[in-house]
Amino acid sequence: MTVLSQPEALLRQLFDAAVASARSECLIAHLPSPPRGRTVAVGAGKAAAAMAQALERAWPGELSGVVATRYGHALPTERIRVLEGSHPVPDEAGCDAARQILAAVRGLSADDLVICLLSGGGSALLTLPAEGLTLADKQEISRQLLACGASIDEINTVRKHLSRIKGGRLALACAPARLVTLAISDVVGDDAAVIASGPTAADPSTYADARGVAARYGLALPPAARALLEAEPDETPKPGDARLARAEYRLIATPQQALEAAAARARQAGLNVLLLGDSIEGEACEAAKVHAGIVRQMVRHGGLAARPALILSGGETTVTLKGQGRGGRNSEFLLALALALDGLPGVYALAADTDGIDGSEDNAGALLAPDTLARAAALGVDARARLADNDGYGFFAALDDLLVTGPTHTNVNDFRAILVL
Structure with a gap:
């Protein structure tokens, strides 16, 4: 036969x-050299737990950190904590995971290294509403974005401008440590600014772009979200931003x-x-x-x-x-x-x-x-x-x-x- x-x-x-071609073990060939100081692993996505597990097995020295993955996707780890949250609509567990990730990179020195493990689903799992927004606001916006037919680029443009961790903001929090992102791409074009809403990448999109997406699809934004997009408080870091000079991005698997x-x-x-x-x-x-x-x-x-x-x-x-x-x-x-x-x-x-x-x-x-x-x-x-x-x-x-x-x-x-x- x-x-x-x-x-x-x-x-x-x-x-x-x-699927086998994109297993988390792909990251082994892309690991940076160990630093003089600490190594902290953070990250989010449906592959985050598997990537954390692979990193633990391959990393030669001291290692700690925390990653967030979807409910039901956790795997056993020893040095990197794995937290679970809701996807595609975020929940409070995802907010808590984002807070713990930011806490893990706080106070690092130039001798330290952050390895960020990113994969698809990371955007919903790294939910930390911008000042003045509630989780309920973000959940309602997520439901509308997922139902309206918008592309993932458009969805993430809105998400990044209503967040305290997406759109390069996690990278800013890691400074002055060296930052190396290892990413499994789930987006057309493998754009670092789009994968998981680009928490460690420069963001070329703007508040005006986010307002444009909302208008294009007739989104009924909560008042606080609409006010924030109009106010344009602190724009995401753009390509060429000197604050991202020590941030490096490596794709380990692609569609x-x-x-x-x-x-x-x-x-x-x-x-x-x-x-x-x-x-x-x-x-x-x-x-x-x-x-x-x-x-x-x-x-x-x-x-x-x-x-x-x-x-x-x-x-x-x-x-x-x-x-x-x-x-x-x-x-x-x-x-x-x-x-x-x-x-x-x-x-x-x-x-x-x-x-x-x-x-x-x-x-x-x-x-x-x-x-x-x-x-x-x-x-x-x-x-x-x-x-x-x-x-x-x-x-x-x-x-x-x-x-x-x-x-x-x-x-x-x-x-x-x-x-x-």
């Missing part, structure tokens, strides 16, 4: 290859590297790979239509990549919520893809978030087969109605086609693989 006779199993192997790892595994299985890149954005439904068009081109006219072929893409689509269903952007993409392909023979797909969480549900994503719509119809599940209700999760759960991995302890954004036999 060949791997191509088990398409769903092959797609899962490709996803696993992408493109993960896609390339999956592509290498696919070629080993005898597939011709069409790699669309790691920068696919926009509404999940619209991205699905574009991917379906590429599939139909392959099937009807050839070209692009000879069959058997694999279409790979990454990035981060968005979903503008209009319904009340359960779903994430990857299950929404797959449901829209199923409708666009309409049972086209020989086409299988997997779409999932590499952190193991599609939006806020318990699945990483889902799997699609040529008979998906037919099986749904036989069960009385209306695919178009489920899509209109943003209920991709419910649709694939009814078919037992959800992809459930549990926490992967990394995050290199979305992974989409379409197998065309």
Whole structure:
């Protein structure tokens, strides 16, 4: 039996290859030299606990610190405390973690070293409202931003200007110590200012940009937040700021590297790979239509990549919520893809978030087969109605086609693989 006779199993192997390429052990090759003074580790994200664990195993000298991760993502550590908080909407535990992180870097000297461990999800987990704002204010703003269809760049532009730790402010708190950030990228373009809202990076965005995002999406900002954005109290540190002279940023894993790892595994299985890149954005439904068009081109006219072929893409689509269903952007993409392909023979797909969480549900994503719509119809599940209700999760759960991995302890954004036999 060949791997191509088990398409769903092959797609899962490709996803696993992408995730494995971004494991926290990647940081070992990027570690700085030990300092003359203390070494303090701080950080946040869905991979933070795994990164802290890897750092402890590799670091040769004295080490202490604290990191924040999502509930259910903690791992045992000995020298670095791991705190848990809520994601994607922040909670008081995240605020407490941010306060403890700031306390950990307070009073350091020029002989000391701070290693900051960042990954996707860090923005929600490093929540410390700006002066005059409450946690409730931040929670309400987060809910609106997550539902309006804004890109992660736009979401983080607002977050940074309503925070006491994001947008380079953590870097300022570390001075005069040397600061080395080790980051796993989950954003299009691998922009240090966007990953986890850039707590240790210069921030080119402004209060005016944040107001622009709020206006563009019609956000109903709490009065205190609106007043703060208008007042522009203390702007985030910008590129070239002398206060960031001792801050260094190192990417240890990226979405493109993960896609390339999956592509290498696919070629080993005898597939011709069409790699669309790691920068696919926009509404999940619209991205699905574009991917379906590429599939139909392959099937009807050839070209692009000879069959058997694999279409790979990454990035981060968005979903503008209009319904009340359960779903994430990857299950929404797959449901829209199923409708666009309409049972086209020989086409299988997997779409999932590499952190193991599609939006806020318990699945990483889902799997699609040529008979998906037919099986749904036989069960009385209306695919178009489920899509209109943003209920991709419910649709694939009814078919037992959800992809459930549990926490992967990394995050290199979305992974989409379409197998065309």
